[in-house]
Structure formats: structure tokens, C-alpha cells
Amino acid sequence: MESRPDLTLEEQITAALDWWRDAGVDHDYAEEPQRQLSDPAEEEAARSQPAPLARPVEEVPKVKLGGEETSWPTSLEAFQQWWTSETSLDDAPVGSRVAPRGNKHADLMVIVPMPELDDRDTLLSGNQGVMVGNMLRAMGIAPEKSYLASALPRHMPAADWKGLAESGLGAVLLHHLELAAPKRLLVLGRDILPLIGLVRSQTPQQLQAGGASIQALASFAPEGLLQNARLRADLWRRWLDWTG
Numbered sequence: 001m002e003s004r005p006d007l008t009l010e011e012q013i014t015a016a017l018d019w020w021r022d023a024g025v026d027h028d029y030a031e032e033p034q035r036q037l038s039d040p041a042e043e044e045a046a047r048s049q050p051a052p053l054a055r056p057v058e059e060v061p062k063v064k065l066g067g068e069e070t071s072w073p074t075s076l077e078a079f080q081q082w083w084t085s086e087t088s089l090d091d092a093p094v095g096s097r098v099a100p101r102g103n104k105h106a107d108l109m110v111i112v113p114m115p116e117l118d119d120r121d122t123l124l125s126g127n128q129g130v131m132v133g134n135m136l137r138a139m140g141i142a143p144e145k146s147y148l149a150s151a152l153p154r155h156m157p158a159a160d161w162k163g164l165a166e167s168g169l170g171a172v173l174l175h176h177l178e179l180a181a182p183k184r185l186l187v188l189g190r191d192i193l194p195l196i197g198l199v200r201s202q203t204p205q206q207l208q209a210g211g212a213s214i215q216a217l218a219s220f221a222p223e224g225l226l227q228n229a230r231l232r233a234d235l236w237r238r239w240l241d242w243t244g
Contacts, residue, residue, distance in 0.1 A: 063088065066171075067088045109185050114154065165195055196209075
């Protein structure tokens with residue numbers, strides 16, 4: 001009789017698995033029979049069931065800047081205070097805001113996109129403000145005859161202008177313009193134009209703010225003018241043509 005060496009338990013299990021694998025059995029099988037073909041009656045019943053209704057996408061309502069218009073200030077002085085304190089205008093701390101400056105019925109109102117980075121108590125207190133001040137002197141407009149404002153209450157270099165427009169920033173700016181009621185408006189920043197119903201144009205435009213009609217001239221934002229002498233010269237030429 002042929003003698004065979006004794007196998008360890010591990011070798012016995014490995015050999016058994018190899019044997020079943022060679023026999024084509026390499027999966028675990030249950031003893032309960034499983035249906036391989038679908039039941040036609042069940043398929044027909046499933047088709048007759050109405051499709052589940054898709055759940056409507058819930059749109060998150062945009063916060064309306066400034067709240068209800070009926071609560072907005074009705075005087076320029078009250079608006080300037082409201083601009084720095086109304087919480088619905090901005091989600092940042094109100095301490096980072098900078099108020100506009102000037103008087104009602106100014107000879108020229110200058111509106112820029114936002115305060116300068118280092119502005120604290122005074123709007124346009126840095127290099128941009130120096131440039132705007134020089135422009136006003138060259139134009140023959142005294143400081144007390146000018147009004148300086150920004151479209152945004154604080155410095156926001158990555159502002160979402162489209163989202164701000166959808167949230168109602170344009171209506172707030174038009175209300176501001178209506179209260180300020182300047183004789184002329186100089187818009188320095190092309191992102192501001194669609195907010196107040198103006199287009200990019202080299203020629204003056206008529207702006208409707210409430211019941212007032214204001215002549216407006218548009219150019220690039222202050223930082224662009226500072227960096228490009230040609231843009232400053234073009235603005236000066238168009239100002240002379242505008243004012244005769």
C-alpha cells in the first residue's frame with residue numbers, strides 16, 4: 001500500500017478549495033431556489049404604476065438689500081447714517097463701512113465702486129481720493145459743491161456684482177441718487193452702470209432716479225485711471241466736451 005505523508009490542517013483546507021475550484025465551483029450557493037426570470041405579471045404591474053413625482057427644487061430666496069423700500073430713509077442725512085448702520089445692506093460688521101460725504105444738490109456727484117482699502121472714517125482717503133480731488137480742482141468744482149459716494153458700503157475686492165444686482169443693490173443706489181439730487185453725475189466704474197440703468201458709452205447719458213433726471217458721464221474705476229494716463233486724458237477730453 002502506498003503511504004502518503006500526513007497533511008497539516010491548512011494544507012487540507014487549501015487542497016479542498018483547489019479541488020472544488022477545479023470542478024468549476026468557485027462561489028457560495030444557497031439551498032433556497034432563486035427565480036432567474038422575471039414574472040410577466042409583476043412587470044406589467046410595475047409599468048402601470050405612475051412614475052414618482054420629482055420633488056421641486058426649493059430656491060433659496062435672496063436677501064433683499066436694505067429691507068422693504070417703504071422703510072428707507074427719506075432725507076439724505078438720514079440715508080448717510082442708514083448706509084453705515086443698516087444690517088441688511090451687508091453681512092459684514094457695520095464697523096467696516098464708510099459713509100458718503102457731501103451735500104445735496106451738488107454740482108457734481110462722483111460715485112466709485114467701493115471705499116479704498118485703508119478708508120476708515122473718510123471715503124476716498126488714499127491715492128484714489130487724491131486723484132479724484134485733483135480732478136475736481138481741475139474741473140473748477142469746490143469740495144463743498146461735490147458729493148462723493150460708493151456703490152458698496154465697504155471695501156469688497158471680489159464683489160459679486162451680478163448677485164448684488166439680483167439682491168436689489170441697484171434700487172438702493174437709485175434711491176441714494178434721488179435723495180442727493182446732484183446736477184451732474186460722474187460714474188467711475190463700469191460695474192456700477194447696469195445697477196442704475198446705464199450702458200457702457202463714451203457719451204453722456206440721462207439717468208432717471210425717482211422723479212429726477214440726472215445727466216451722467218461714465219469712465220473706468222479709480223484704480224484703472226490711476227494706472228493709465230491715456231484713460232485719464234480721455235476722461236478729461238470727454239468732460240470738456242460735456243461741459244462745453
